[in-house]
Amino acid sequence: MIIxxxxxxxxxxxxxxxxEQAPGASLTPEQKILLxxxxxxxxxxxxxxxxxxxxxxxxxxxxxxxxxxxxxxxxGFARAVKGDIDAAVRATQDAERRxxxxxxSSSDIHLQHQLRMSRAEVVAKAREMTAYARQFSDVVEFTAxxxxxxxxDDLIEMIEAVIEEGASIINLPDTVGYALPHEYGEMFRRVRxxxxxxxxxxxxxxCHNDLGLAVANSLAAIDGGATQIEVTVNGVGERTGxxxxxELVMALETRGDxxxxxxxIVLDKLYDTSRLISGAMHFPIAYNKPVVGRNAFQHExxxxxxxxLKDRSTYEIMDPERLGIPRSMIILGKxxxxxxxxxRAAKYGITLEPAELDALYExxxxxxxxxxxxxxxxxxxxxxxxxxxxxxxxxxxxxxVLAGSAQRRVAAVTVRHLKSGQETSHTSTGDGPLEAIIxxxxxGISEDIDFAGxxxxxxxxxxxxxxxxxxxVEWEGLKFRxxxxxxxxxxAAGIAYIAACNAAxxxxxxx
Ligand SMILES: CC(=O)SCCNC(=O)CCNC(=O)[C@H](O)C(C)(C)COP(=O)(O)OP(=O)(O)OC[C@H]1O[C@@H](n2cnc3c(N)ncnc32)[C@H](O)[C@@H]1OP(=O)(O)O
Ligand SMILES: CC(C)C(=O)C(=O)O
Numbered sequence: 001m002i003i004x005x006x007x008x009x010x011x012x013x014x015x016x017x018x019x020e021q022a023p024g025a026s027l028t029p030e031q032k033i034l035l036x037x038x039x040x041x042x043x044x045x046x047x048x049x050x051x052x053x054x055x056x057x058x059x060x061x062x063x064x065x066x067x068x069x070x071x072x073x074x075x076g077f078a079r080a081v082k083g084d085i086d087a088a089v090r091a092t093q094d095a096e097r098r099x100x101x102x103x104x105s106s107s108d109i110h111l112q113h114q115l116r117m118s119r120a121e122v123v124a125k126a127r128e129m130t131a132y133a134r135q136f137s138d139v140v141e142f143t144a145x146x147x148x149x150x151x152x153d154d155l156i157e158m159i160e161a162v163i164e165e166g167a168s169i170i171n172l173p174d175t176v177g178y179a180l181p182h183e184y185g186e187m188f189r190r191v192r193x194x195x196x197x198x199x200x201x202x203x204x205x206x207c208h209n210d211l212g213l214a215v216a217n218s219l220a221a222i223d224g225g226a227t228q229i230e231v232t233v234n235g236v237g238e239r240t241g242x243x244x245x246x247e248l249v250m251a252l253e254t255r256g257d258x259x260x261x262x263x264x265i266v267l268d269k270l271y272d273t274s275r276l277i278s279g280a281m282h283f284p285i286a287y288n289k290p291v292v293g294r295n296a297f298q299h300e301x302x303x304x305x306x307x308x309l310k311d312r313s314t315y316e317i318m319d320p321e322r323l324g325i326p327r328s329m330i331i332l333g334k335x336x337x338x339x340x341x342x343x344r345a346a347k348y349g350i351t352l353e354p355a356e357l358d359a360l361y362e363x364x365x366x367x368x369x370x371x372x373x374x375x376x377x378x379x380x381x382x383x384x385x386x387x388x389x390x391x392x393x394x395x396x397x398x399x400x401v402l403a404g405s406a407q408r409r410v411a412a413v414t415v416r417h418l419k420s421g422q423e424t425s426h427t428s429t430g431d432g433p434l435e436a437i438i439x440x441x442x443x444g445i446s447e448d449i450d451f452a453g454x455x456x457x458x459x460x461x462x463x464x465x466x467x468x469x470x471x472x473v474e475w476e477g478l479k480f481r482x483x484x485x486x487x488x489x490x491x492a493a494g495i496a497y498i499a500a501c502n503a504a505x506x507x508x509x510x511x
Contacts, residue, residue, distance in 0.1 A: 302337025
C-alpha cells in the first residue's frame with residue numbers, strides 16, 4: 001500500500017500579537033515571555049510575539065523572547081514604515097532564526113479611507129519598504145492587508161512588486177472575516193499562478209472569524225496552495241478573533257486523510273496551552289468551543305452515553321487524552337439513561353441489580369428534572385436511599401466558614417467515616433474560604449489523598465443559581481474526580497472534595 005505524503009503546514013502563531021489586540025487581552029512583557037516558552041514547547045514553527053514599535057513593553061518582550069526562546073522562528077511585525085521596520089529589526093536581532101513581517105493595505109476601501117494614498121503610491125511604498133527590510137533580514141514576509149477584499153489584478157500587481165524586491169512569504173489575509181471558503185481558496189490559486197514569480201514564494205493565510213469561517217477559510221487556503229497558516233490559541237484576536245490554532249490543527253489531524261496536510265504541533269500540550277492563554281488573558285473559553293471547550297468531550301444524553309460506553313467512536317471523533325484533556329465523558333442530568341447511572345455507580349464499586357437500577361433511575365429522574373446536572377454526591381445518596389447500599393466512605397458533617405476582611409479565612413468542619421461511625425472535627429485557615437475548607441477537610445481524611453485541583457462554574461443566574469464544583473484528587477498515582485452542586489459555593493467545593501476522595505477509595509475497593 002502506498003501512503004501518500006502529507007504536506008507539512010507551517011504554524012505561524014500570532015497569539016501574542018493579533019491575539020493580544022482583542023480588547024481586554026493585553027499581556028505584560030513577563031506574561032508574554034512565559035507564554036512564548038509554552039508556545040515553543042507546543043511546537044509552533046513561527047511566533048509573532050508582539051508589535052515592537054507599538055510600546056516599550058512590547059519591544060522589550062519581543063527582544064527578550066528573541067534572546068531566550070529557541071527552536072522557533074521569531075517574527076518582528078511592522079507597518080510599511082522605516083521606523084517600524086527598524087524597531088522590528090532591533091527587537092529580533094538576537095533570535096536564533098528571525099523574519100520581518102511587513103504589511104500594507106491592498107484594498108480600495110483601505111487605500112481610499114485609511115491610507116488615503118493612490119494605488120501607485122501604495123505599490124511604490126510596498127516595494128520600497130520590502131527592499132528596505134530585505135537589507136536586514138533574509139526572510140521577509142509581506143502582507144497585503146485586506147487582500148480578500150482586493151480586486152485580483154490589483155492584488156497581483158502589489159504581490160509581483162514585493163516578490164521582485166525579495167519577499168519570500170506572501171500573506172493574503174481575510175482581515176475582516178468577509179471571504180467565503182471557495183473565494184478565499186481561489187484567490188490563492190490566482191495569485192500563485194497569475195503573479196510573475198508567484199510560484200517561487202510560499203503563501204500564508206491569516207483569517208478572521210467574523211462570519212465563523214476562519215478555520216474553513218484557512219483549510220480552503222491550504223487547498224489553494226498556502227503552506228503557512230496564521231493562528232491564535234483559543235482563536236483570540238481582533239473582534240471575533242482569528243483562526244483557532246487548536247481547531248485547525250485538529251481538523252488537519254482528524255481529516256488529514258482528506259486534506260493531505262499535517263502540522264508539527266505536540267498534541268498533548270494543546271489543552272494546557274489553551275488554559276494558560278485563557279487564564280493570562282482573562283478570556284473564558286466557551287463551553288461549546290471546539291476541541292478545548294468544557295463540553296467538547298462531555299455527554300449528558302442517555303443515547304449518546306450508552307453508545308460511548310459501548311464504544312467511544314460512536315459519538316467522538318477525537319481522543320481527548322491525546323490532547324492532554326482529562327477524561328470526564330459522562331455528565332449526569334435529566335437526559336441521562338440507565339446505562340450511564342449503572343456505569344457511574346460501578347465507578348464507586350456499587351453493583352446494581354436490574355430492579356435496584358430501575359428504582360434508582362426513577363428517583364434520579366425526579367431530582368434531575370429540577371436541576372441542571374446531578375452530582376456524584378447526590379447520586380450516591382440516592383443509591384443509599386433506594387437500594388440501602390452504602391456508597392460513601394466519608395461524609396461531610398457540619399461546616400462553618402468565617403470569611404471577611406480579616407487576613408485569614410477560617411473553616412471548621414466535621415467529617416464522618418461512615419463504616420466506623422466515627423466523626424472528627426477539624427479547623428484550618430487559608431487565604432480564601434475555599435483554601436480553608438479544603439485544608440480542614442483534608443485533615444479529616446486518613447488516607448494520603450492529594451488535592452489536585454478545583455473547578456467552579458455557575459449553573460444559572462439569579463437568586464437560585466447553583467455553583468457546580470469539580471474537585472480532582474490524586475491517590476496512588478491515579479487521578480479521581482468528584483462533583484457537587486450547591487447554592488453555597490463553599491459547600492459545593494467541600495462536598496465535591498469528599499466525593500473525589502470517596503471515588504478514589506471506592507473505585508479501588510479499599511473499604
Ligand atoms: C489588521 C491588523 O491587525 S494591523 C495591526 C493593528 N495593530 C495595532 O494597531 C496595534 C499597535 N498599534 C499601535 O500601537 C499604534 O497604532 C502605532 C504605534 C502602530 C501607530 O500609532 P500612531 O502613530 O499614533 O498612529 P495611529 O495608530 O493613530 O494611526 C495609524 C497610522 O498608520 C497608518 N498605517 C496603517 N497601516 C499602515 C501600514 N501598513 N503601513 C503604513 N502606514 C500605515 C495609518 O494610515 C495612520 O497614518 P496617519 O497618521 O498618517 O493617518
Ligand atoms: C496585518 C495582518 C497580518 C493582519 O493582522 C490582518 O490582516 O488581520
